[in-house]
Amino acid sequence: MRAFGLGLLFLALATPAVAADGGFRVEEATIADIQGAIQSGQTTCQDVVKAYIARTKAYNGICTNLVTQNGARVRVGAGSMRTGTPLKFPTETRAASTFLPNLDQYQGPPLDYGRMEATASDPSVQQQYGMVVGRRDAGQINALETLNIRGERSVSCKASCDTHPSKGANPAHCPAACDAFRKYPDALERAAELDAAYGRKPDLAKLPLYCVVTTVKNWYDVKDMRSTGGNDVAFAMDAPPRDSTVVRQVRGKGAIIYGISIAAEVTHLGTGPDKAAKSFIGGSGQIRGSWSGHVCNPYDTERSAGPSSGGAGAAVAANIATCSICETTSGSCREPAGQNATASFVTTKGLTSEDGSATAQWLNHRSGAICRTLGDAARVVDAMTEADGSFYDPRDMFTAAPAALKPAAPYASFTATGGAKPLAGMRIGIVREYMVKHALNDGAITDLIDTEAKAVLRDKLGAEIVESVDPKWPDDPAVPNMTYTFQDALAETLPINAPEYFFQMEGDAPEFAVPGFEVRTRDYLVALSLRKAPLSPKLNLRRIHNGYDNTERQAFMMARYLAERGDAKIKTWADYAANSKWRAEEQAANSRNAATANVQDIRATRGIDRLKMQAVLRMAVTKVMRENRLDVLIHPNMGVPQWKIGTDREPVIDSRTAAGPAPTDLIGGPEIAVPAGFNQVVYDAKYALSDDKQSYRLATGTEKGMLNHPMPVSMLFWAGPGEEPAVLRAAGAYEAATKHRVPPQGFGPLK
16 A cells, blocks of 8 residues: 655655755765766865764764653763764653553563663763663664764774874873774865865776765774674774775775664573573664664654664665665665665675674675665675676685676666666566565555556566465466466475475474375475475475574674684673673673573584575575576565564564565575655554563554654565676666655755
8 A cells, every 4th residue: 555645745855966056965965976066066075074974963863762660751971972972862761651551460570671871881971771762753863873083983092092193192091002093084084085185086987986975884893983793892992903894895995984883783692590680672673782772763763774784774864874884684784775765785695795793704694785776785885896806805705606696797787777668578576475464564565565566567667577376365367477486496495405394393293294294204205306295385485484503603703703803801702791781681691691601512403504595595596586587586675564663573473574584685695675665554563461461472463553654665676696687677677767765854954
């Protein structure tokens, strides 16, 4: 269902790069706009950076209220320094009873109510801890946790410990490491260097990202800013010794590394005797760092800005950065892009590097870009690699990928499509498995994407579309079916390559039992692989993402990262736990358990091997595409509306998460999210008190409501490894034909 009149509603909100008085404005400016304005003399790189700083100062403040027992006001202190002034926190709070029903009957552990406390990293500043909710129409989004501004870009080297070397020697109290750190120019000083070197004639061949004001997800290391994974952990030196590879690549291509965007904090889920004394409610869907606080969506500040890389998406959406470097483990680039009406692009695994992160260099992790246009996102990803296709990072084993996976032309070149029917001859598959209406909240967005696929991709752009088959999706007579299904591919590939998948249990019986067959035998698996035995209907493209081994890989990656970083104070996870503070008691207990356990056996002992399943799912997806002669696959980027901060994601139903898992997360294929319109219908999930009064559970919504503001919807385009040209072509043509990107109403140009 498309909200009526959205185009008219937002028409006046779009801001051109050139203001009415002829001056240049950064709002909605593309990379080409910025570079063209510099070349024409309308602006300078320094003025571009100053404009973003001004917008950050206006819009990057706290947007959440503490949740307290009675809603009473609290005393607050100063927060960390941003754009020259300390963060200001609201004193008003929200009573927990306003969204937790029958709170007077609750008999479980004490709730982890919101409170203001001093941070571990800098006891002179405070942060919100415990439960929080989003503030309605806050006018702030809290997307960036650190800005590359001298004196505030590091806690270890703050204030007078980060003065320009020309100002003389550092004071005696400053750490010795600050002598080298302060030699790095900040964002404005780097812009001044570019202006002095190039003036109105930037060398765009050498520096294709010239003066592109870029933020970096806080999971990646940035040598001239605090980089702690968003955590409130007191490193001896909070700025790492070197840039992560993607940061080094884009910095070397002319980008201004402007800030660190907020993401979900890096944690380790250790189990053990240490139990949280308090119960935290509303946490799993939060984009919140223990050091930096919670991100809010600029289209509705009461709601989520997406998972993990939410700060990256919100910053770009609200025009406080040109582009952001994102990281995805399970939808963490595409989801925040979609929730913030921006575009994201992530390549095949191994075509960009994951070096320089506490959680990266693992199978699911990939770097990407979020910008306001797909063309800009492709330009940033181009800069993460090498133009001649020779990119290889010895620090990331996955970049030893076949050279044939990288196209001969730049990624950005494939987004430029023209002609009356630019997608004529292209076959696009609609993946219905991710469009099933499990609950009322699945309806509006699914219907919108279904309409867009037919009216735009097929009727307007000329693509031929077909749909996959799912028993829970009614067959659409207007769209031909795929003749070879994902279930067919799973039946043929799983028995040979991962027979252990059929040994998963549901109680005392095999989860994928088939009447008349013993599914854990060789005879059944042989018959299944030859299509002479049925596959359980429970095993489909949604369920295939569950059951993988997740034992101690994160502990290994963190130990490896800390050893490589070489901090004088934080050498092990035990050091990390002892010198950190977490947003909630649960995270603190998990951290202490992980440190105490100190697991040394990191073998995969629970679940199906993830690397094996990548190979299986890659085969299944590419087989479906080959059998049906498909170029690209599409479905809703997220099937449900953004959830409220302090509530949580839509509950999982039939292996469907709030995001609708995409195989790209495991197979490592290219994925692109582009805006597909706006939605205003919502069935908000609500908490209910358990029968024994010991806990609250989140229940799917049944009451139709209207969002306070129309919220972005996006379409996901994806394919098998190495198919970037086709995915970019389809997504680029769709973006150009629809122009669904509209800036958020409450974050317009500054006066």
